[in-house]
Amino acid sequence: MVDKLDVIQGTLDLLILRTLQWGPQHGHGIGQVMRARTDDLLQVEHGSLYPALHRLQREGWIRADWGVTENNQQAKFYRLTAAGKKQLAIEESRWKLFVKTVSRLLRSQE
């Protein structure tokens, strides 16, 4: 039985960048996508996305514009910038390295 997982500190940025790779999305949508793709296993408090979004924006990795959703509601849409794409690549490889290292460690102790 697997409990719902908290987002590991620091991986939220990676997840957001990764989500935005498929195109511009608003904060609510990002949360939805993340939950849907992990079969609701990953629990993200909706609100906690916003500090992260603004931080990424401050770093210049994403950009934000107001737009309209398919339901004709006002929402702020985030999209990846060129710098954000580079950053995503860096974070992805760093994550893979991290996972590989941890798995190796766990295997060796079996």
Next chain:
Amino acid sequence: MWRRILWWFRRKDHEQDLDAEIRSHIALETGEQMKTGVSAEEAERAARRTFGSFSRITEETRDVWRFVQFEEFCQDCRYAFRALLHNPGFTAVVVLTLTLGIGATTAIFSVVKAVLLEPLPYKQPDRIVRIVENVPAAESFRGIAMRLPAMSPEEFEWWRQKTKTLSHMAVTMPQSRTLMLRDTNVRIAGSRVSAALFPMYAITPVLGRGFSADEERSDAHVVVLSAGALQRYFGGNPGIVSQTITMDEQAYTVIGVMPDEFGDAAFWTPYTVGTTREGTVTFVSVTARLADGLSMEAAAAEINALGHQLREAPFKPGAAPRFELSRVLDEIVAPVRPALQVLVVAVGVILLIVCANVANILLTHGSKRQAEIATRQALGARRGRLGRQMLTESVVLAGIGGIGGIVAAYGGVVLLKMLATVQLPAFFGPIRPTSLLPRVGEITIDPVVLAFAVVTTMLAGVAFGLAPALRLSNPQEVAAARNSGTFKITGPTHTGRVLAAAQLALATPLLVAAGLLLHSFVKLTTIDPGFNAENVLYFDLVLPEDYTAERKLAIADELDSRLRSMPGVIAAGFTDGPPLSNRSSARPYGGYDPPYKEPREKTQTQQIEQRSVSPGYLRALGVPLVAGRWLDERDRTMRAPAILVSRAYARYYFEDRDPVGTLLPTRSGPALVAGVVDDVRLNGIDKDAPMAGFVDPHLVLEFADDELAKRGRKRGEGGNRHFLTGMSGTLGYAVRVNGDPLAIAAGVRRVIREVDSSAAADSVMRMEDVVSNTNAQPRFYAVLVGVFGAIAAAVAGIGIYGVLSYAVAQRTREIGIRVALGARRGEVVGLIMRQGAILVAAGLAIGLAGAAALTRYVSGMLFGITAMDISTYIAVAAAFALLALLACFIPALRAARLDPLAALRHN
């Protein structure tokens, strides 16, 4: 970084933007939720729930793009101000406490900085030294071993030629002169100095030059003025150099002007060996500068070797040096260093008490704020954030207290300077109006002192704010508070109580010392000096030193009669030794040989004080006549000169006989006792009235001439120039008037000038001020220690109050239950008072024991009481206990007035 600044400037837009964004999120999520078929309200509630803490997320998001610390600080400050304004009583108590603590600390620091820390305002002051001789008892003129920091003029010449380790040597001799201006004469204080003095201190003249070596002769008649004197007497005229001014009827050419930093002399003239009086043993004060590149030790070794050569004493290696060098800087501050160190410790203790106290008050106050803190935490405030807020409040409090403290320090410095600066006529002390503290003019609140105050304030704010900040922001305690209603803190109450008792214990010795000094001072001021100083004008008549005795007397008599004819004047007269002046007069008219006593008992003769007084002097002073009559002018021509004796004299020599009319055999023939006057404290307010005789100066002069004639010597040309005015060249006058004596001061100056154009009045002041200023030293200590004692007592009282208020706040519910169960008000008051009384008793007991051990350090400053004076101890203990119990009574009363229903509902 750049982007961040831009963001910061557009923060209002972002704020609105974020709001809109969150609203849109909630809207979207509500839409999602509604798909599951719930109502719109239900959906929105769910949306908000999943979103998390609204304010925390806004806060955190804002943190991303702002100068967080700074903004939060501003916000905390604003909040702190609002909170403080909301509790004016609490704020006032804390601010007042801090004002006292920081004010006292800052004022004392400004003194310490000016006196001990600041270098003297000239080049390398630590290289200015003085030669000190350790004279063994066998060679000392007093018969005891002594440290002699002076030398004879001849020795000065010798040293100057021999030494190679001292680059400059200079004599400084204080002198007073009468500066004769167009319409008035003024006495100014200055120095005779060697030409080397100015180069030694490397002081550059503001105008002109210093002295040259060939001006060190008595006929040079050149003078250097201080900038202050130039401003005061010559309107700052820059053309003064090479003009002449008149001092003591002689013309002097001004050759230069020195800056004011250079001591307090108004003028300088060259020192020459010939300017010291003949026939007097004179020592001159010599300062010197170490030659460049030489160490103090090397110079001291040379000086000691040379000194042995000078004394023709064998130099024993390893023996204690006969000659030493001492730093002038050390000499200036050495006498006050211990007293200042005591004051520093005292204010340090006060500041600690203050901090401990304010921490206690903040805790007390904080216990009332649990609801607010719990709410803030529930809204998502993190612990660090809460703690920072609390700390900011402390710092804001400290800041207000610090501003108050700086204002208080300004007042304190003014008071200190006023107390330390004492004007007294030359008869009563050194030549110039003097100060109880060295370098008192340099004491100011300058940027360094201000910086000190600011740093002290900040440290204090953090010190007393830290404990409450940590405690009140602790989540566990907040949680506990949510449940129980108050902060349940067991340890700190104990600490608080110990602290409060410790404050009492610390304050008590200070208060006892203050009590002793005040008691002693009151004793001094309530002593009857034997005369009535009210409505009496005091002044010194200063006559040129080369006037003959006859001329001096003629001028004095003329002035005497002119004064008596002035409107409003009741009586006037002069003397060679005013009362309280500690001027033991070894006048030649004497050797009373009173009858009725065995020779063995006549050794008392040695202790008879003899003063020359004009016929009106004692009357002007208001000395009561006990028997017989006053002296008058006719007595001068009588065969047996008339004298007055004091009551103590009459009692000792005549016992129950009537002395009036008795002829006393004296060395110069019989003298008639014309009257008996009441005892006067001639030698100082703290010394018993001596047996005394008062004689007309004319008779004293006659006697001196007779003595010369008997020895077959002729009177010198012009007579005895030392007569009457002695070394200081002054005569003390007393004028009794109707009303304020200072009202006739200007008239007196005019009359003096009319009587003799070279005469001047000095120290024109109320006799009452003269009397009170002779107590300046005890007054200084009594007021200073008194103020500190009062501060410590007040703060300790607030401490007790704070601890008990805290206890009452904690026990609100318990008290409510007690009252509900039928406890009477008196019982509730008793409950709290008992708690307070234990603290007070413990603190006082320890404090009194400490006082008994420590007050011996002030025993040297006490008059008429001992350091263990039991009445002072009892009075101080009683007063302090009363104050402390009063501080306990207020919270006790508050507890008693608690409405039991409100108290029970308190949670």
